[in-house]
Amino acid sequence: GAGVSQSPSNKVTEKGKDVELRCDPISGHTALYWYRQSLGQGLEFLIYFQGNSAPDKSGLPSDRFSAERTGGSVSTLTIQRTQQEDSAVYLCASSPSGEQFFGPGTRLTVL
Amino acid sequence: GDSVTQMEGPVTLSEEAFLTINCTYTATGYPSLFWYVQYPGEGLQLLLKATKADDKGSNKGFEATYRKETTSFHLEKGSVQVSDSAVYFCALSDSRGYQKVTFGTGTKLQVIP
Numbered sequence: 001g002a003g004v005s006q007s008p009s010n011k012v013t014e015k016g017k018d019v020e021l022r023c024d025p026i027s028g029h030t031a032l033y034w035y036r037q038s039l040g041q042g043l044e045f046l047i048y049f050q051g052n053s054a055p056d057k058s059g060l061p062s063d064r065f066s067a068e069r070t071g072g073s074v075s076t077l078t079i080q081r082t083q084q085e086d087s088a089v090y091l092c093a094s095s096p097s098g099e100q101f102f103g104p105g106t107r108l109t110v111l
Numbered sequence: 112g113d114s115v116t117q118m119e120g121p122v123t124l125s126e127e128a129f130l131t132i133n134c135t136y137t138a139t140g141y142p143s144l145f146w147y148v149q150y151p152g153e154g155l156q157l158l159l160k161a162t163k164a165d166d167k168g169s170n171k172g173f174e175a176t177y178r179k180e181t182t183s184f185h186l187e188k189g190s191v192q193v194s195d196s197a198v199y200f201c202a203l204s205d206s207r208g209y210q211k212v213t214f215g216t217g218t219k220l221q222v223i224p
Contacts, residue, residue, distance in 0.1 A: 004154075033212070042200065042216035043155075056211065091155070098143065098204060100212060102155040 002026065004103035006092050012109045013082055021077045021106045025094030032075050033100060034067060038088040046090075049075060082110045113138045117201045117215035124191055124222050132186040132218045134175075134201035142203040144168075144177050144184040145212070149198045158186075158199070191222045 005024045013019050025032050034046040045059040049069045060066070064082075069075040079086055087110045093100040117134040124130060136144065146158040146168070159168030164179035173188045184201060201215040 035214075043214040045211065045213070048211065093155075099145075099157050099160065101157075102147075104154040 004092055004094050004101050006090075006103040006106050008106060009104065010107045010109075012111065014111050015084060016081055018078065018080045019082055019108065021079075021090050021108070023075045023077070023092030023094075023103060025073060025075070025092070026101055027073075029094035029096050029101070030072065031095040031097070032069060033093045033095070034075070034077050035091040035093065036088045037091055037105070043091065046077070079108075082108075084110045086110050113142070113203060113205060113211075113213045115201050115203055115213055115215035117199075117218055120198075120217075120219040122218060122220050124220070126193055126222055126224050127190045128222075130186070130188040130191045130195075130220070132199055132201075132220070134184045134186065134215060136182050136184065136201075136203050138182075138203055138205070138213075140205070142205060144175070145202040145204065146173070146175055146184070146186050147200040147202060147214075149200065149217070151197065155200065191220070193222045193224055196220055196222045 007022045032049040035043040037043050047067050048056040051072045052069050064080045067077045089105040089107050091105045092103045114137045143162045145160045147155045148158045149155045159170040161168040161177035167176045175184050175186045198217045198219045200217045202212050205211045
């Protein structure tokens with residue numbers, strides 16, 4: 001069956017522009033997570049969704065970052081006024097409970 | 112808060128060598144413990160897990176035992192192959208609430224023929 005998909009796979013943008021990253025979780029998975037993986041670093045938790053609500057947004061690094069989830073399915077992570085330090089791979093994972101299933105990630109490069 | 116500490120890499124081994132990647136954790140309650148693997152150019156995938164003390168997770172020749180007394184979950188494999196070259200992440204899942212997962216920084220393994 002289909003796994004978690006993310007789009008785009010690569011995104012190059014200029015500093016100050018807004019970007020939207022999309023995640024399509026596995027059908028039926030109620031939990032959805034966003035992480036950021038910077039070069040040579042571990043995974044940094046950003047936000048967690050249960051259904052359409054986000055009980056834990058504690059990892060969002062600034063108010064330039066926001067995310068939403070609609071229909072208990074697709075999620076969009078938006079970064080406004082991108083900065084060079086936002087360059088990273090953004091990973092999405094979905095979970096029925098416990099084990100997480102990861103997408104391939106979106107590599108964001110801010111010039 | 113919860114945290115995971117794993118040995119820094121990169122780790123370079125010859126094929127058929129014994130592998131140990133150390134992982135220790137700090138958590139309240141009784142977390143579940145995981146090892147995830149990220150092969151070059153691919154996404155993370157679950158390698159093995161253990162949900163309670165003294166449990167041993169195993170998969171693809173890899174093993175890790177949940178040691179509550181030492182708060183450790185070291186990854187081992189008796190004979191590594193070139194195809195095992197990847198980045199390995201130790202992680203724990205909070206046993207409370209929604210099971211937030213905390214990851215270590217990852218250990219890169221390179222196996223040479």
